[in-house]
Amino acid sequence: MLKRRQLQNIYSDKSSLILRAMLKDPKRKWKIPDFQKIGVSFGLTSLVLNRAESLGFVNRVRIGPGSYSVLSNKREELLNDWINNYSFSKNLHTYYYSHDKNILKECKKYFEEKNIEYSLTLYSASRLISPYVKDERSFIYVGIKPEEAEQFLNNIVSRYDLKKLIKGGNLCFAIPFYGSSVFKESRKVKGFNLVSNLQLYLDLVGFPPTGIEEALQLKEYWQKAGEEIA
Numbered sequence: 001m002l003k004r005r006q007l008q009n010i011y012s013d014k015s016s017l018i019l020r021a022m023l024k025d026p027k028r029k030w031k032i033p034d035f036q037k038i039g040v041s042f043g044l045t046s047l048v049l050n051r052a053e054s055l056g057f058v059n060r061v062r063i064g065p066g067s068y069s070v071l072s073n074k075r076e077e078l079l080n081d082w083i084n085n086y087s088f089s090k091n092l093h094t095y096y097y098s099h100d101k102n103i104l105k106e107c108k109k110y111f112e113e114k115n116i117e118y119s120l121t122l123y124s125a126s127r128l129i130s131p132y133v134k135d136e137r138s139f140i141y142v143g144i145k146p147e148e149a150e151q152f153l154n155n156i157v158s159r160y161d162l163k164k165l166i167k168g169g170n171l172c173f174a175i176p177f178y179g180s181s182v183f184k185e186s187r188k189v190k191g192f193n194l195v196s197n198l199q200l201y202l203d204l205v206g207f208p209p210t211g212i213e214e215a216l217q218l219k220e221y222w223q224k225a226g227e228e229i230a
Contacts, residue, residue, distance in 0.1 A: 010055075011085045013180050014040055015048045019078070020181055020198065022058070022071045023230030029061075029068035039180065055081065079201075079229065087206035088122065088139075090177040092146055094153065095169030096162035103171060104138050106160055108192060116152075117143025118193055119186040121174075121203045123214065125194045132217035133210045139172045139203075141182050141195065146175055197222060198230040 010019065017040050022030060035045040049069050052058040057078040060069045071078075100106060104124060111118040120128070122139040144152050153173065156162065162171065176182040178199065185196035194200070197218075204215035219229060 009085065010048045010051050011082050013178050014044060016178060017180055018045060018048050019052070019057075019082070020185070020230065022069075023075070023078075023198065023228075026071040026075065029070050031068050052078075057081075082202060083205045086177075086202055088174075088203045091141070091174040092149065092177075093172055093174035095165065096157065096171045096173075097165050097169045098160060098162050098171050100160065103160060104140075104192070107138075107140060107156070107171075110156060110159065111142075117183045119182055119195045120192055121195045121200055122172075122207060122211070125189075125200050126204065126214050126218055128189045128192060128194060129200075130218055130221040133214045135210065135214075137170045137172065139174065141174050141176045143179075143183055144175060149175060196230075197227065201229050 009015065017038050018035050021035065021038055022028070032042055032045050032049075036042060040048075049058055049060060053060050053069075055078075056074050057072055058069050059072050061067060104120075108118070110116075119141045120139065121141055122137070123131075123133065123135040124138040124140065126132070142152065156173075157164070163169075182195055182199060183193075185199065186193045187196070188194070195203070201215050201218065204211040204218070206212075222229060
């Protein structure tokens with residue numbers, strides 16, 4: 001059961017830790033114990049690497065104890081395949097409306113006060129890096145468990161007088177699908193916690209209707225700045 005599921009999907013939460021690590025250090029010769037150090041079991045690592053090899057994304061060299069895996073030169077193909085297997089909608093998320101133009105700062109203050117992990121994504125993150133598409137909505141990953149969501153939302157809605165609309169809204173809270181990596185890889189930009197370049201790119205590309213435009217603009221910006229997507 002586990003084997004079949006993982007062979008079909010190398011972009012699940014835990015599996016993606018392997019790909020994230022390899023994309024950050026594409027020339028490194030990775031051994032299976034290396035991935036155990038970042039929280040991925042021996043069995044899952046073997047399954048993911050086998051599947052990635054069959055897709056042409058990873059080259060595996062089998063020489064007994066010296067066996068290793070290295071990312072192939074199909075980096076773009078890997079990212080495109082990932083995009084086809086992930087979208088922001090996989091996150092458990094909900095929208096609200098706030099009339100407060102400083103709601104993002106207020107939420108940041110609340111998270112720090114309550115010691116809750118958070119990280120901005122989509123347009124609220126790209127606005128702090130290199131804005132292109134005009135979209136004033138805010139999207140926030142929140143470090144809570146799904147069973148804690150109702151209490152969390154009740155508290156923050158009450159504190160900031162947020163409105164739940166039938167459709168739309170300008171403030172979105174999300175419990176991350178990639179809970180194992182979103183907060184570990186976040187960085188501080190202009191006083192706010194933002195997701196990594198890779199996570200931001202993945203979230204934007206499949207986000208209708210203008211996410212792809214923002215993602216391509218950011219990709220160009222990162223290239224000019226000498227940064228990588230991953």
